[in-house]
Amino acid sequence: MGIFAGILQFPRTACLGAPPLDKGLKESCLLLSCLLASLPLLAQEPRFADVRAKSHVGMRPFGHLEEWEARRTQLRRQILAAAGLWPEPPRHPLAPRVFRRLTQPGFQVETVTIATLPGFRLAGNLYRPNQSGRFPAILLSHGHWKGGRAHHAHDYSVPALAASLAAQGFVVFAPDMVGYGDTRQLPHVFGKSRAEQQWAFHPLGLQLWNSIRSLDYLSSLSYVDPERLAATGTSGGASQTLLLAAVDDRVQASALAGMVSASFQGDDACEEAPGLRASTNNLEFAAMAAPRPQLLISATGDWTRRTAEEAVPAIRNIYRLYDSASLLTEVRFEAGHNCNRDCRLSVGAFFQRHLLPPGERNEPVDLPLTGLATRDLLAGLRPRDNRPALFAAWRAWAVRQSSLLNDDELRQLLRTLVGLPGDPDTDDVSAVSVGTETRLQLTDAGNQVHTIWSPGVSDEAVVWAGGAGKFTLASALRASGSQVLQVFAGSTKSPRGRPADYLTYHWSDDANRVQDLVTALVYAHQQWPSTLHLACEADTAAQCLLAAALVSFPVDLAGVARIPERDWQDRLFIPGLQHAGGMASVMRLLTEAVRLSNE
Numbered sequence: 001m002g003i004f005a006g007i008l009q010f011p012r013t014a015c016l017g018a019p020p021l022d023k024g025l026k027e028s029c030l031l032l033s034c035l036l037a038s039l040p041l042l043a044q045e046p047r048f049a050d051v052r053a054k055s056h057v058g059m060r061p062f063g064h065l066e067e068w069e070a071r072r073t074q075l076r077r078q079i080l081a082a083a084g085l086w087p088e089p090p091r092h093p094l095a096p097r098v099f100r101r102l103t104q105p106g107f108q109v110e111t112v113t114i115a116t117l118p119g120f121r122l123a124g125n126l127y128r129p130n131q132s133g134r135f136p137a138i139l140l141s142h143g144h145w146k147g148g149r150a151h152h153a154h155d156y157s158v159p160a161l162a163a164s165l166a167a168q169g170f171v172v173f174a175p176d177m178v179g180y181g182d183t184r185q186l187p188h189v190f191g192k193s194r195a196e197q198q199w200a201f202h203p204l205g206l207q208l209w210n211s212i213r214s215l216d217y218l219s220s221l222s223y224v225d226p227e228r229l230a231a232t233g234t235s236g237g238a239s240q241t242l243l244l245a246a247v248d249d250r251v252q253a254s255a256l257a258g259m260v261s262a263s264f265q266g267d268d269a270c271e272e273a274p275g276l277r278a279s280t281n282n283l284e285f286a287a288m289a290a291p292r293p294q295l296l297i298s299a300t301g302d303w304t305r306r307t308a309e310e311a312v313p314a315i316r317n318i319y320r321l322y323d324s325a326s327l328l329t330e331v332r333f334e335a336g337h338n339c340n341r342d343c344r345l346s347v348g349a350f351f352q353r354h355l356l357p358p359g360e361r362n363e364p365v366d367l368p369l370t371g372l373a374t375r376d377l378l379a380g381l382r383p384r385d386n387r388p389a390l391f392a393a394w395r396a397w398a399v400r401q402s403s404l405l406n407d408d409e410l411r412q413l414l415r416t417l418v419g420l421p422g423d424p425d426t427d428d429v430s431a432v433s434v435g436t437e438t439r440l441q442l443t444d445a446g447n448q449v450h451t452i453w454s455p456g457v458s459d460e461a462v463v464w465a466g467g468a469g470k471f472t473l474a475s476a477l478r479a480s481g482s483q484v485l486q487v488f489a490g491s492t493k494s495p496r497g498r499p500a501d502y503l504t505y506h507w508s509d510d511a512n513r514v515q516d517l518v519t520a521l522v523y524a525h526q527q528w529p530s531t532l533h534l535a536c537e538a539d540t541a542a543q544c545l546l547a548a549a550l551v552s553f554p555v556d557l558a559g560v561a562r563i564p565e566r567d568w569q570d571r572l573f574i575p576g577l578q579h580a581g582g583m584a585s586v587m588r589l590l591t592e593a594v595r596l597s598n599e
Contacts, residue, residue, distance in 0.1 A: 084200025124175030
């Protein structure tokens with residue numbers, strides 16, 4: 001307990017004038033009050049820059065492969081955590097069902113469903129060559145065209161692309177987006193409520209999981225070579241392909257049309273999730289496919305018009321780190337937002353080049369599909385909206401799966417959810433004095449943290465998460481002779497009237513406060529490694545407990561105000577935290593830290 005044995009008895013009203021203060025303590029209160037009154041709480045540009053779907057973005061250069069590989073690992077964690085797929089759901093049997101099988105000139109097509117989650121069946125069409133053999137397979141994700149996986153028009157046709165690829169020697173699975181076609185157990189737009197965000201339950205995560213399970217399905221087919229899997233998509237389908245290739249190395253080649261750009265990141269509900277693009281963007285996501293072959297298709301009539309000049313060079317720099325610059329190819333067409341005949345022929349030629357041996361390659365084809373109607377591709381399913389039951393199931397397995405993580409995995413997951421990608425054992429903090437402040441910055445976190453340091457004569461140090469106007473506890477700590485580092489966690493808040501996609505590009509206010517507290521704890525531990533205490537009022541207690549769980553050294557929590565467990569979820573809004581086990585996971589890490597410190 002150390003200094004807290006006396007501090008906790010100190011009257012909370014001392015600086016307010018009752019009971020009377022001794023002269024030394026009154027001077028301490030007045031001094032701290034003056035410092036607080038003059039503290040310039042400046043806006044932190046890296047944290048609150050106006051980043052959103054239509055912002056113009058870039059990609060920082062990486063000079064060494066090891067540097068990029070470390071960043072790639074961080075990004076993969078960030079995508080999976082934002083998607084609610086870390087920990088991932090259990091992989092139950094897919095139980096495929098075939099509703100219809102048709103044979104056409106050059107290909108066959110089946111209408112099938114698979115169970116990607118218990119109670120959720122994903123519908124799609126499976127296209128395959130007419131001849132027998134063992135073929136490479138391609139997952140084809142459709143975009144936000146009205147007809148979904150059955151949409152067939154001159155400028156965009158899923159059936160034409162899938163059938164043409166099958167005629168060229170590929171197996172192709174074209175599933176529904178959530179809320180499209182035969183897959184309507186959930187609407188296409190959900191996940192906007194506070195509860196759904198805390199449990200990471202949204203269409204982006206479910207569709208990414210559907211894509212992962214679709215690769216499982218393709219790999220299970222006897223006529224598919226699981227070592228030659230690929231993925232393609234246009235517009236919103238390219239967003240799905242982009243993320244799948246980033247997190248699943250089974251994708252050996254990917255072709256993305258009408259999406260990757262330095263000026264637009266995607267603005268549909270299935271392209272957004274809290275924390276997904278905080279401090280990153282689609283350029284880095286596309287670079288994560290390196291050194292696997294990747295084709296980027298752009299058009300002069302949409303937001304990809306300058307992809308060749310702005311996005312491709314940055315992504316190719318990553319391919320160069322692998323000596324594989326030639327494996328990133330791009331093509332631009334004079335057209336609007338599309339995947340038209342020229343686009344489809346380019347996709348076919350790309351996959352032939354990278355998935356078929358030279359002796360099996362042919363001229364790319366684009367089948368006319370005169371004998372295939374939309375009704376032939378749909379099963380006619382109209383499942384009832386099952387959102388409450390699916391959300392309950394999502395929560396149940398998340399609790400089970402998070403409990404199976406070891407402490408190191410759990411700590412890394414929680415750090416990722418609050419925007420701390422680094423390793424707690426190697427964190428470092430820089431400090432700069434600005435007037436009465438000490439401004440801190442943690443490695444791999446771009447935010448400056450405002451603090452005031454009060455020197456003392458004791459070897460013990462206290463990090464105090466206090467706010468303006470609450471001077472009593474800090475004064476008592478200074479009077480005891482301790483080193484006191486007062487941290488103004490989250491001293492600036494996210495702007496009012498923020499856009500609907502704000503959390504996709506920024507951490508929540510509470511996540512930012514936890515970042516600040518971790519930064520202050522790491523700095524205090526580096527300066528005064530003997531005994532470190534944390535003092536927090538009730539309104540910051542939950543943030544303080546989480547911050548203490550994210551560091552690798554013991555922190556005395558006797559000065560953290562006690563709050564009822566039922567209040568934690570309301571006091572700590574960090575998307576994905578409940579999915580990771582919530583405060584039960586935090587207390588598990590803290591309990592283990594106390595046990596180890598007592599050994």
